[in-house]
Amino acid sequence: MKYEVVMGLEVHTELATKSKLFCSCSAEFGGQANENVCPACAGMPGMLPNANKRAIELGIAAGIITNSRITPTISFDKKNYFYPDLPTGYQITQLFAPICKDGYVDIETADGGRRIGLTQIHLEQDAGKLVHSYDLSLVDYNRAGVPLIEIVSKPDFRSAEEVVAYLEKLRQILSFAGVSDCRMQEGSMRCDVNLSVREAGSDVLGVRTEMKNMNSLKAIVRAIEYESQRHIDALETGSEILIQETRRWDDNKGVSYSMRDKEEAADYRYFPDPDILPIDISDEWIAAVKSTLPESAGDKFARITGQLGISEYDAGIITASRKLSDIFDKLTQKGLPPKDVVSWIVTELLSMDTQENKSNDDIDIDCDKFADLLLLVERKEINRNTAKKILSLIYNQNIDPIDYVAQNNLGMVSDTGLLEGIVSEVLAENPSSVEQFLAGNEKVSGFLMGKAMAKTAGKADPAAVRMILMEALGRL
Amino acid sequence: MRFMACSNIMVKDEISSAGSKMLYNFKAPFGADVYDRCIGKGMEFAGLIETDEFGIDSLFEQNTDAAITAMLENRCDFVLCNDLFGKLQRQAPGHGLVYINPAYGAVSRQGLIPAVSSMDRIGVLCRNIDDGCRVISAISDGVSDFAKEIPDKATEYKDISQLKYTDIIPYVFYILASAEISGNTARYDGVKFGFRAENAQNLNEMYLKSRTEGFDRDTQLAIITGCMVLSKDNYNKLYHKAMQIRRLIAEHYTRLLDECGFLALSPSVTGKNNLERSVFCLLSSLCGFPSISMKHGDSERLFVYKG
Numbered sequence: 194m195k196y197e198v199v200m201g202l203e204v205h206t207e208l209a210t211k212s213k214l215f216c217s218c219s220a221e222f223g224g225q226a227n228e229n230v231c232p233a234c235a236g237m238p239g240m241l242p243n244a245n246k247r248a249i250e251l252g253i254a255a256g257i258i259t260n261s262r263i264t265p266t267i268s269f270d271k272k273n274y275f276y277p278d279l280p281t282g283y284q285i286t287q288l289f290a291p292i293c294k295d296g297y298v299d300i301e302t303a304d305g306g307r308r309i310g311l312t313q314i315h316l317e318q319d320a321g322k323l324v325h326s327y328d329l330s331l332v333d334y335n336r337a338g339v340p341l342i343e344i345v346s347k348p349d350f351r352s353a354e355e356v357v358a359y360l361e362k363l364r365q366i367l368s369f370a371g372v373s374d375c376r377m378q379e380g381s382m383r384c385d386v387n388l389s390v391r392e393a394g395s396d397v398l399g400v401r402t403e404m405k406n407m408n409s410l411k412a413i414v415r416a417i418e419y420e421s422q423r424h425i426d427a428l429e430t431g432s433e434i435l436i437q438e439t440r441r442w443d444d445n446k447g448v449s450y451s452m453r454d455k456e457e458a459a460d461y462r463y464f465p466d467p468d469i470l471p472i473d474i475s476d477e478w479i480a481a482v483k484s485t486l487p488e489s490a491g492d493k494f495a496r497i498t499g500q501l502g503i504s505e506y507d508a509g510i511i512t513a514s515r516k517l518s519d520i521f522d523k524l525t526q527k528g529l530p531p532k533d534v535v536s537w538i539v540t541e542l543l544s545m546d547t548q549e550n551k552s553n554d555d556i557d558i559d560c561d562k563f564a565d566l567l568l569l570v571e572r573k574e575i576n577r578n579t580a581k582k583i584l585s586l587i588y589n590q591n592i593d594p595i596d597y598v599a600q601n602n603l604g605m606v607s608d609t610g611l612l613e614g615i616v617s618e619v620l621a622e623n624p625s626s627v628e629q630f631l632a633g634n635e636k637v638s639g640f641l642m643g644k645a646m647a648k649t650a651g652k653a654d655p656a657a658v659r660m661i662l663m664e665a666l667g668r669l
Numbered sequence: 670m671r672f673m674a675c676s677n678i679m680v681k682d683e684i685s686s687a688g689s690k691m692l693y694n695f696k697a698p699f700g701a702d703v704y705d706r707c708i709g710k711g712m713e714f715a716g717l718i719e720t721d722e723f724g725i726d727s728l729f730e731q732n733t734d735a736a737i738t739a740m741l742e743n744r745c746d747f748v749l750c751n752d753l754f755g756k757l758q759r760q761a762p763g764h765g766l767v768y769i770n771p772a773y774g775a776v777s778r779q780g781l782i783p784a785v786s787s788m789d790r791i792g793v794l795c796r797n798i799d800d801g802c803r804v805i806s807a808i809s810d811g812v813s814d815f816a817k818e819i820p821d822k823a824t825e826y827k828d829i830s831q832l833k834y835t836d837i838i839p840y841v842f843y844i845l846a847s848a849e850i851s852g853n854t855a856r857y858d859g860v861k862f863g864f865r866a867e868n869a870q871n872l873n874e875m876y877l878k879s880r881t882e883g884f885d886r887d888t889q890l891a892i893i894t895g896c897m898v899l900s901k902d903n904y905n906k907l908y909h910k911a912m913q914i915r916r917l918i919a920e921h922y923t924r925l926l927d928e929c930g931f932l933a934l935s936p937s938v939t940g941k942n943n944l945e946r947s948v949f950c951l952l953s954s955l956c957g958f959p960s961i962s963m964k965h966g967d968s969e970r971l972f973v974y975k976g
Contacts, residue, residue, distance in 0.1 A: 232699060236856040237862070238679075238692075238783060239679045239685075239701065239779065239780045239781060239782050239783070241778060271852050273851070273855055275855070275876055277858075277872070280856065281855065282852075282857075332861075463899070464848055464849075464899055464904075464908060
């Protein structure tokens, strides 16, 4: 029997706002526990929610880049359930009039392109975080009230590969538009997978389970493989009866397990939140948001491969990461040649940190200093080798390249008179090498070149040294 | 003027319990806007008064409200209250007092411990219309001059056939009120602040015991009813239907008020329970109409305005 796996995704991603969805507390990740908490997001009575305009604009932006329809009048609803990380006993979310509907995202896999439909995108509050230690459970409400969007796809996925391609695409378009920084490890992007299995060719869906708690792309792939096999085994051997339920993925053990019994099936008792008036989203507002969106990853790829002549391979690396893309923009804006910038980013900057689990979005470097460094190379004030060493110092110790070059006397030696003197010395000190060269062994010029560079402590302009050396040898 | 406030109106650093064991130790972290405004106008605060838990009236009991007693004992010139069930409006005229409800939204709810967000509003229990208007002007942004619209007592009241929906108003009110109460009281779970029951073996038991011991009967009844009307099986039949009827009621009475300027109704009528007795007060709560309950000539009157 052949089987087909059918999956739909619910992706939660934190919006890149400065403050929370309904109060003015900082939405920043990290910090001391319960540092960014006020009476409103701690669930004290007597506080009224105030919708964050920026969060709504980022919701509109998410709709624009996913080809969605933006709802003309949105409203917020209460979703009621008890859990210690939920300070008010209800989550403010959108059930009846979500901000976006009917969008799609195009993905590429080895099997070609596919279009993934989106049912809706809605805005909601994040919950706090429980920290368990021994017999204690502690709650940190810093995250409580941070704005999220939940992107709900149609059941359009047929393989783990498609799921990964979709998540990478979402991360790319959302981070480029500045909607979210989409960091899975920090929990700012989370994904639930709804999965069912049916006989290939059937148009009836099988029993669906929802899996939560996958914290990386790898974990998602493993969870999908495990859960598909569990369903197939159940169908083939009847070893267990599948029920519609929520399951938790345990990545250490590599298994999923049931989260709650059917008796406790949640009834969230949604109803419109009377504390928040409906909000109109005019066409003008949508147009204004659209006009502020930065260049998309796709447009950027087309532009830098077309106009700037960057290779598709390099352009792919640059546009896969918002961070690299921003670095590229900042350096080229300073007048540095795009091809040189790409080469410095792809071959030098990316080799600075090869630690595991570091993504290109984790790279952190002062772009002004990076630009100063490349300008020094561009103006031939230092040579490339010196520059590589300084790049590492900027990356790791944030030194100032201009000061550093001056203090350590690393300026490139390109004074012709001085270099001619050095070349003469080298020739006089290495008569046997000179003889070999004259006898036709031209490789020896490399050895002589090295000797000359060493005499300048590596600071000479290699092109100038080579020219003077070859001229001198030619005159012999 | 000296004023008191029901304990569901938060006063910074005072125990603002909203009459609930759940909040027996809740020291308000900030003060309600209305409190700050009154103090800003040079009024003198004379203390908080116990209230029915979260302002939820008992369905059957008819005890005299503590705010009425405070006025009769001359402890202050007015009391700030949230009379969404109409208890104070029923009782005030009989004691020679006046209760004034501003239009919904005219007075800030910031710092009012919520019961029914779509109907909560801070009103004034006072001795006469002039005092009441002065207070409403102080706590809202507009100037209130209800007195001008109080009719001469010779005015005829006519055509009561236009008073529609009176049989269902109490129950539409209770369905919507209980739903919102269930949401607004969900935060009292014993986890973060307020009352926490002892000797719970696990989280679920802690929730159950804290909420069972912390809420009184009428609140528990409202929470259970609210959860029921919002449940998947009942949402469309009860909650959603009640919302639709509320709209019909509001449309009908708005039209009526457009025609006649104000309605002179009765704050307390005969009924099987306090909801039915309060029917016209609940009309004002459901639609957010401003109203005044007072003795007018020999009658107890509830004047309802469009706002």
